Amino acid sequence: FSCYVTFVTQIIFEHEGVFIHPGSDDDGLEQDLLISGSLRIVEKVKLFSHDSSSVMEWDQCSGQKSQQLLDSQQSYETEWDMVNTVSFKKKPCINTEGSLNHGHERSRWALTFSVSELRSVTVREEGWPFLFFRLKDSSTSLPALHFHQGGSTDFLDSLRRFALLSEAPGDQTCLLVSTPSKALSQSFENLLDDNNFGLVHKFRKDPYITTLGGFSKVTNYIFDAFRGTEEQHQRPPEEMAELLGEVIPGLEINQQEEPGFEVITRIDLGARPQVMRKPPLSAGDWSKHQDLEGRMTNVPHLKEAIFKGVKEAWKFLLGYFPWDSTLEERKVLHRAKTDEYFKMKLQWKSVSEEQERRNSRLRDYRSLIEKDVNRTDRTNQFYEGIDNPGLVLLHDILMTYCMYDFDLGYVQGMSDLLSPILYVMENEVDAFWCFVSFMEQMHQNFEEQMQGMKTQLIQLSTLLRLLDLAFWNYLESQDSGYLYFCFRWLLIRFKRELSFQDVFRLWEVMWTGLPCQNFHLLVCCAILDSEKQKIMEENYGFNEILKHINELSMKLDIEEILQKAEGICLQIRSCKVLSESVIYGNFQRHLVAFICHTRAQFVEVNRETVFKSECQNLK
Amino acid sequence: TRANSGRARSITPAVTMTAKTSLLKVILLGDGGVGKSSLMNRYVTNKFDTHLFHTIGVEFLNKELEVDAHQVTLQIWDTAGQERFRSLRTPFYRGSDCCLLTFSVDDNQSFLNLGNWKKEFIYYADVKEPEKFPFVVLGNKLDVTERQVTSEEAQQWCQENGGHPYYETSAKDATNVAVAFEEAVRRVLASDERTDHLIPTDTVKLHRKPRSATTCCS
Ligand SMILES: Nc1nc2c(ncn2[C@@H]2O[C@H](COP(=O)(O)OP(=O)(O)OP(=O)(O)O)[C@@H](O)[C@H]2O)c(=O)[nH]1
Ligand SMILES: [Mg+2]
Numbered sequence: 024f025s026c027y028v029t030f031v032t033q034i035i036f037e038h039e040g041v042f043i044h045p046g047s048d049d050d051g052l053e054q055d056l057l058i059s060g061s062l063r064i065v066e067k068v069k070l071f072s073h074d075s076s077s078v079m080e081w082d083q084c085s086g087q088k089s090q091q092l093l094d095s096q097q098s099y100e101t102e103w104d105m106v107n108t109v110s111f112k113k114k115p116c117i118n119t120e121g122s123l124n125h126g127h128e129r130s131r132w133a134l135t136f137s138v139s140e141l142r143s144v145t146v147r148e149e150g151w152p153f154l155f156f157r158l159k160d161s162s163t164s165l166p167a168l169h170f171h172q173g174g175s176t177d178f179l180d181s182l183r184r185f186a187l188l189s190e191a192p193g194d195q196t197c198l199l200v201s202t203p204s205k206a207l208s209q210s211f212e213n214l215l216d217d218n219n220f221g222l223v224h225k226f227r228k229d230p231y232i233t234t235l236g237g238f239s240k241v242t243n244y245i246f247d248a249f250r251g252t253e254e255q256h257q258r259p260p261e262e263m264a265e266l267l268g269e270v271i272p273g274l275e276i277n278q279q280e281e282p283g284f285e286v287i288t289r290i291d292l293g294a295r296p297q298v299m300r301k302p303p304l305s306a307g308d309w310s311k312h313q314d315l316e317g318r319m320t321n322v323p324h325l326k327e328a329i330f331k332g333v334k335e336a337w338k339f340l341l342g343y344f345p346w347d348s349t350l351e352e353r354k355v356l357h358r359a360k361t362d363e364y365f366k367m368k369l370q371w372k373s374v375s376e377e378q379e380r381r382n383s384r385l386r387d388y389r390s391l392i393e394k395d396v397n398r399t400d401r402t403n404q405f406y407e408g409i410d411n412p413g414l415v416l417l418h419d420i421l422m423t424y425c426m427y428d429f430d431l432g433y434v435q436g437m438s439d440l441l442s443p444i445l446y447v448m449e450n451e452v453d454a455f456w457c458f459v460s461f462m463e464q465m466h467q468n469f470e471e472q473m474q475g476m477k478t479q480l481i482q483l484s485t486l487l488r489l490l491d492l493a494f495w496n497y498l499e500s501q502d503s504g505y506l507y508f509c510f511r512w513l514l515i516r517f518k519r520e521l522s523f524q525d526v527f528r529l530w531e532v533m534w535t536g537l538p539c540q541n542f543h544l545l546v547c548c549a550i551l552d553s554e555k556q557k558i559m560e561e562n563y564g565f566n567e568i569l570k571h572i573n574e575l576s577m578k579l580d581i582e583e584i585l586q587k588a589e590g591i592c593l594q595i596r597s598c599k600v601l602s603e604s605v606i607y608g609n610f611q612r613h614l615v616a617f618i619c620h621t622r623a624q625f626v627e628v629n630r631e632t633v634f635k636s637e638c639q640n641l642k
Numbered sequence: 643t644r645a646n647s648g649r650a651r652s653i654t655p656a657v658t659m660t661a662k663t664s665l666l667k668v669i670l671l672g673d674g675g676v677g678k679s680s681l682m683n684r685y686v687t688n689k690f691d692t693h694l695f696h697t698i699g700v701e702f703l704n705k706e707l708e709v710d711a712h713q714v715t716l717q718i719w720d721t722a723g724q725e726r727f728r729s730l731r732t733p734f735y736r737g738s739d740c741c742l743l744t745f746s747v748d749d750n751q752s753f754l755n756l757g758n759w760k761k762e763f764i765y766y767a768d769v770k771e772p773e774k775f776p777f778v779v780l781g782n783k784l785d786v787t788e789r790q791v792t793s794e795e796a797q798q799w800c801q802e803n804g805g806h807p808y809y810e811t812s813a814k815d816a817t818n819v820a821v822a823f824e825e826a827v828r829r830v831l832a833s834d835e836r837t838d839h840l841i842p843t844d845t846v847k848l849h850r851k852p853r854s855a856t857t858c859c860s
Contacts, residue, residue, distance in 0.1 A: 391674065394674060394675035395674075395696050398694060398695050398696040399695065399696070401692070401693040402693045407693075434724070434726055435674065435722060435724045435726070435727070436698055438696075439698070469726070471726065473726065473729065473730075507730070507733070508699075510698075510699045510700075510730055511698045514698060514699075519695065566717070569700065570702065573699075573701055
């Protein structure tokens with residue numbers, strides 16, 4: 024196929040005898056291990072354009088220099104190869120003499136990152152110079168590089184070709200890195216003419232595929248992966264699932280991830296769009312959306328701009344009332360539903376003590392409900408005090424739900440889902456049927472095997488891994504890759520994390536199905552994104568992460584979260600646009616499958632976006 | 643190294659001896675509503691919150707204390723009691739130094755379930771010698787007048803099931819709460835001293851860097 028673009032790879036700096044001491048900083052294993060390797064700065068320039076990027080690489084020594092040079096190139100090719108295997112056969116390898124399997128002994132400690140991702144370099148000396156690198160997007164320190172055989176000054180000088188290094192205030196050993204676009208965009212021609220580098224010049228033509236250009240920034244440092252053998256790649260989903268299963272006994276994971284998943288791990292999604300959210304719609308606007316017979320009109324727009332506090336909307340959003348029903352039809356429906364409700368209520372109300380004695384399941388449900396109603400939102404005016412009618416309603420609706428779905432019965436968490444609905448509906452029957460609709464979405468979470476929870480945790484983990492590999496790797500390294508600490512978030516959709524008003528806001532947004540399906544997973548990602556820095560900077564372990572996340576309760580800013588989550592959604596979606604070409608088809612399917620069902624959905628959303636701006640204009 | 647270092651074995655460090663403070667992990671188990679969270683909160687914050695939510699997921703609080711001249715950070719783990727959430731709570735059993743089996747004196751069923759809780763704990767905490775593991779039994783809600791379980795019954799159960807110490811507590815009015823947690827600490831320290839003589843200390847390798855107890859917020 025035809026869209027090859029020629030890149031030139033140039034090695035700007037190379038120095039052998041740069042060591043890492045892998046055991047020294049953490050778990051005390053292999054205390055005395057020194058690994059010798061060579062450090063490179065590689066510049067990659069796209070021909071006929073001014074695009075270039077510089078990458079720092081360190082890898083274990085292999086002995087033969089020529090081969091290393093080849094490998095520095097192979098490393099990129101290998102990466103693209105992985106991507107290509109999603110939908111293409113491997114492209115022909117140009118440098119046949121550089122054997123790929125050579126990589127596996129070299130890969131374990133390999134370390135690669137783009138110079139533009141570098142935040143600072145700290146220079147220390149203790150008999151020999153050694154350097155600490157910090158990246159911008161995370162605060163994780165990479166292993167220090169020890170220049171046992173000199174070369175640190177040369178290295179820093181080379182780095183200065185691409186970035187400004189300035190002393191940090193108050194710490195002269197720390198050099199802050201800034202990469203002004205000028206330095207970065209140093210054109211290919213300039214580099215070619217500049218012989219003053221006095222460094223290894225090595226040009227190789229290298230075919231890459233145009234569309235990959237946008238994704239080619241390798242921002243994550245990866246110890247085990249990149250050019251290694253199978254088991255040294257990032258942990259594949261099935262292995263993760265296995266671990267999960269190991270940690271959560273009884274947790275079975277569906278092993279139906281499609282092949283080719285591995286490739287997704289190094290996608291640069293591009294900048295996250297800033298999202299400005301509009302204020303919620305008013306009650307007046309709501310009624311404007313009804314025709315003479317009370318049919319809701321402009322439903323997509325209504326969903327898009329859905330508001331809080333007008334309880335009517337919830338009945339539609341949750342599917343209790345059909346969007347295209349007339350006012351008259353809704354009256355009829357309401358009458359029938361009222362009837363149905365009280366029939367079911369009568370069923371448990373009329374069970375005698377004797378009967379209940381012989382019905383352990385009903386007895387258990389009742390006892391659980393009684394206990395939990397006493398412990399649900401008791402500071403809320405609707406449920407406070409001892410004889411509050413709100414408590415009775417909460418109790419009765421939950422009992423009636425047991426009759427509606429006796430197999431499921433009552434499971435802890437349901438009272439949290441019902442409480443805000445009842446608060447808004449202020450009506451037993453409406454609250455019940457809205458709750459029933461909500462439970463239809465949440466049912467799997469509460470089932471015996473909690474399959475819904477398992478699926479969601481895995482989806483979330485996969486999503487996070489795609490969006491932020493560095494953070495996911497960190498969590499993994501703290502045995503937290505399966506995100507157990509998001510359990511409460513997911514089970515009751517952030518009910519315990521937010522104030523009532525904010526819960527309304529979030530749930531309404533969720534119920535619109537906009538801007539994408541499973542938006543709540545992006546909400547999780549948005550929150551985690553905000554906490555990531557703290558977690559990694561403080562080097563939180565398993566316990567601290569759990570505690571930190573638990574303690575976010577009531578401290579979250581819902582608007583900020585929604586903005587960020589929508590930003591992530593747009594980010595992913597624009598990624599789709601980029602990838603209309605076949606190459607990322609598969610990748611897309613994986614990523615987007617979480618948040619969007621079909622292409623048609625996009626079209627619909629886009630139409631609504633247009634609609635939204637039209638409405639804006641009308642105002 | 644990150645892949646193969648016995649991950650699930652030690653989610654949390656067991657007794658981690660630093661120069662001054664030991665970190666002890668105790669876990670509260672028992673039926674929903676017996677007062678596990680209330681006991682934990684009473685002990686750590688000395689408050690009884692009638693508006694407390696039922697527990698979803700897993701939580702823990704830290705408390706510093708001194709027992710018999712030992713500085714101890716007690717890490718108290720609290721989970722949801724409902725059967726359905728078993729798969730969520732059991733992974734957190736590992737690494738516990740002591741288990742507080744809790745029932746409510748006004749709820750006979752919660753008393754009858756003690757044995758199941760003990761079994762579940764031993765199984766999932768992967769306790770090597772259950773006979774030697776320190777359990778403490780708590781009969782909570784001592785303040786309520788309508789008791790369903792008598793002290794004698796409870797004591798008998800403790801006697802027959804391994805001679806566990808038994809405390810009747812009230813999270814509401816603070817009766818015996820501190821005493822019970824301190825007893826738990828004593829039990830752990832005592833069993834530690836026993837095993838310290840048996841096992842050379844360097845065989846206990848934590849797969850993570852031991853943290854000083856104070857790094858956990860409280
Ligand atoms: N009278 C009295 N009530 C108590 C006492 N301890 C707890 N309670 C009440 O019993 C109910 C249950 O207490 P929790 O602490 O939530 O029980 P739990 O064991 O944590 O329950 P789950 O989180 O569902 O597993 C609450 O309404 C408490 O107020 C006590 O000592 N005396
Ligand atoms: Mg609790």
